[in-house]
Amino acid sequence: MAERFTNWSGSVSFTPRSRETPKNSEQVADIVQKARGKKSRGAVRPVGSGHSSVPLFNTDQSLVSLEKLSGVVSADPIKQRATVLPGTGLRDLGAQLAEYGVAMENLGDVDYQAIAGAISTGTHGSGITLGNLSSTMIGGKLINGLGEEVAFGVDAGDEPTDGAGSDLLRAAQVSLGALGILTSLTLRVEEAHQLHRQNWITHIDWVLENYRELVDTNRSMDFYWYPRSDLAQVRMLNKPGEEPNLTPEGEPYSYLKKDETGPNYQVIPNDRMLHFEEMEYMLSFDDQLAAFREVRERVKTKHRSEVGWRVLVRTIAADHALISNAEAGYRGGVPTMTIALLQNNTLPFKRYFDDIEPIFRSFDGRPHWGKKHTCEGKELAELYPEWETFRKIRRQMDPEGIFLNDYLRELFGEEES
Template identity: 60%
Template sequence: MTKEFVNWSGSLRFTPSDTARPSDEAAVQEVVRRTAEKGGTIRPVGSGHSSVPLMQTSDVLLTLDEMSGLVSHDTDAGRASLLPGTGIARAGELLAEHDLAMENLGDVDYQALAGAIGTGTHGTGRELGNLSQTVVGGRLVTADGEVVPFGEDSGPEYDADLLRAAQVSMGSLGVMTSLTLRLLPAYKLHRLNWCTHIDWVQENFAQLTTSNRHFDFYWYPRSDEAQVRTMNLPGQEPDLTPPGDHVHEDATGANYDIIPNSRDLRFEEMEYMLPFDDGLECFKVLRERIKERHRQKVGWRVLVRTIAPDDALISNCYQRPTMTIALLQNNELPYEEYFNDIEPILQDFGGRPHWGKKHTMRADQLRALYPEWETFQDVRRRLDPNGVFMNDYLRSLFEGDVA
C-alpha cells in the first residue's frame, strides 16, 4: 500500500494511488506512457518543501529522489548538467569539485534542484536573479512519454518560449530529467550578521541593497529589532555598518556553505514579490498592521530580500526589479488569520505570490499580473493537451477555481 505523503512543514497530507521512483530517463518515460495510456495523471515531487498542494494527487506521485548527481560539466564554458533530484547542498559540492558554483542560492539548501527551480526559488541580491535564471537548457519528458530537449540542449536555434516556460513551470510541462545551468567559477563569500533597530535598516535600505552582493534582513515584531545579513566577495565589503558592536556572526567560506541558513525548526510561510520601488513602503504599512493586530501571536519573523528582474514567462520577478516580503510562522502555531489579514496589503502593492508558498490567488487574479501569461498557457497545452501533469490546484491557478 502506498504511504501517505507529508510535506516538509506538515501542513499537507495525501495518499497517492501509486508512488513511482524512476532511477533514469527511460524509467520516467515508461511511467508517463503507462499512466497516460490509462487516462491517469502524474505529479512530480522533489523534496516536498513546497507548502501548497502542487504535488498533491490521488493518482501517481513521481518522486525524483533516485535521480541525483552530475551528468556533465564544462568548466571553461561555465556549464554543467545535473539530474533533477539533486539536492541543492549536494549540487554545490559536486560543482565545486570542478571549480564551478551557482550564481546564487536560496535561504535553504535541502530542496531538490528541479523543485527549487520550478517554483521560482530565489536568494537575495539586487543584481542577482532567482535560481531559474541560470537554467539554459535541459531535457523534459512530456505527456506522450517523449523526451524534448530545450534551450541549449536542443541546439543553437532553440525555441526561446519553451525555455522561458520551462524555467518556472511547477512541473506542469512534464518531468525534468536533466537541467543545464549557467555557472560561475567557484568563489567564496564573507558573511556578516548583526542586530540593530529596524529604523536604522529602513533609513539605510537603499545603500544596503546597492553596496552589498547579498543583503537581507529579518524583522522581529515583538522587539522591533532586525537581524541584518550581508554577503560579499572577501575584500569587497562596504564600510556601512550600524552603530555599536552588534556583529554576532562573521564567517567566510564557499558560497554553498555561506549562503543557506540552518533551519532546525519547521514553519509555514507566505511570500510575495513586490516592485522594488514600492517594496519598502509596503513593508512600513505591513509593519504597522502586524504591531497593531498580530504582535502577540507572531512566533517568528518577517524576511525581506531583493531579486533582479528576468523574463521567464511566469516568474514572479518577470521584467521588474523585486523586493520580497515573507511572513514566517512556526508550524505548530496558527497562521491562517495572520496570513489572511496581511495578504491583501501585499496584493495592493502589486505583489506576485511565491509559487511554492501559501497564498490564495487564483487564475483570474494571476492572469493580470503576468504580461505573457497566455504564452505560457499555450506552451503548457501544447506539451500536455490532456492534462496528464495537472491537478485541481494547478487548474485553479491556470484555468480558474475548481468546484
C-alpha cells in the first residue's frame, strides 16, 4: 500500500494501493492498460495538488500524480497559444510562460493547484469579461479509459468558432478527470503584462452602493466581506494606466491596504498560510447582490460568533464547456457571480455551510466542482442543459469505468452500468 493521501484542507483522506508518478504519456497509458486487465472500476484516479475539498481523486487502487509531467513545451506569442504539461503548478507556470513573452489571461485567488486539476474543476479568478481557466484550454491530449491517447480541440484540427469547439473539447474543458488523464494542454494565452493591484478596506455599504460601477470599470474586481466588523476588502486589478477613478478614498473607515504593480502571475494570487474549508456557488450576475445580502443577514443573525474567515464575491464571463458552472446556456449568456464561504480548517464548518447552502440553491446556484457542497447527481443534472451530452462522451471515452470512483459513479448516475 502507498502512503495515506490527505487533501490540502485535511478533510479528505484515503489510502491508495499504489501512487504512480509517470514521466510521459506512454507510462500513463501503461497504467490504464494494467488497470483494464484487472477489470476493476474506478481503478485509476489522477491527482494534482490535492486542493479539492470533495473526493474527486479518491481510490483504493492507483492514484496517478502528474508531478513529473511538468513544464511548458512550447509557446507562440503570435498565435497566442502555449502547450503545457498537466502537472505544471500554477505558481511555476506564470514565470515559465513569461520567458516566451506570454501570460495566462487570468488566475485564481490562490495558485497551489496544478494546471490540469485547476482546469478540470473549473477554477476561476474574477472579472466580468474574463472566463475561468477552463475556457482558455483550446486543445490537448488525454489517455482515455482504453489506454489510447486522444487529441482534442486544436490538437485534433478543430478550431473553435464563436468561442466554442467540438463536444469533446467542451467536455474536456471541465471533466473532473472522468474522461481520462490529461497528458498535454494547449492554452489560449495573451501578451505578458503587468497589473496594478489595489486593496482597499472600506465599509460594506460603500461596496453595495457602488458595486455595478466597480465591476464595469475594473479589469478584475472582487471583494471580501468581514462578518464581525462589517467592513469589506475590495481588490482592484488593472493594467497600469487603465485604473478607474472610483475608489473609497475619503470614505469612513477606508484606507489603502495594498498597492503594488508586477507581472500578473505574481500580483493576482494571494498567499494563504492558513488552510481552510470552502463552499462556493455560481449564480446569475446580479448588480443588486440580492443573494449576498441574504447571506449577509443570515450570517449576522446566526453565525457571526463562529465565522473565522470572510465571504468572497467574484464574477466570471460565460463560457461553453458542457458542465462548467459558468456555462452560457443555463443563464442565457448572462455572466456568473460567485459567492464563497471560507472557514479555517481547524474550526467547525458544517453547520455554517449547511445553513447557507439552501440560500444559494434558492437562487438556482451551481456548486463549484472542487469545493464543499451536498448536491447529489440527480440534482446537479437538472442544472446543466448538456448534462446528457457529457455523460455520453464520458461513456465513449471510458466505457469500462476505469476512472469512475464511488463519488463520480453516483454523480453521473452510473451505479448500475
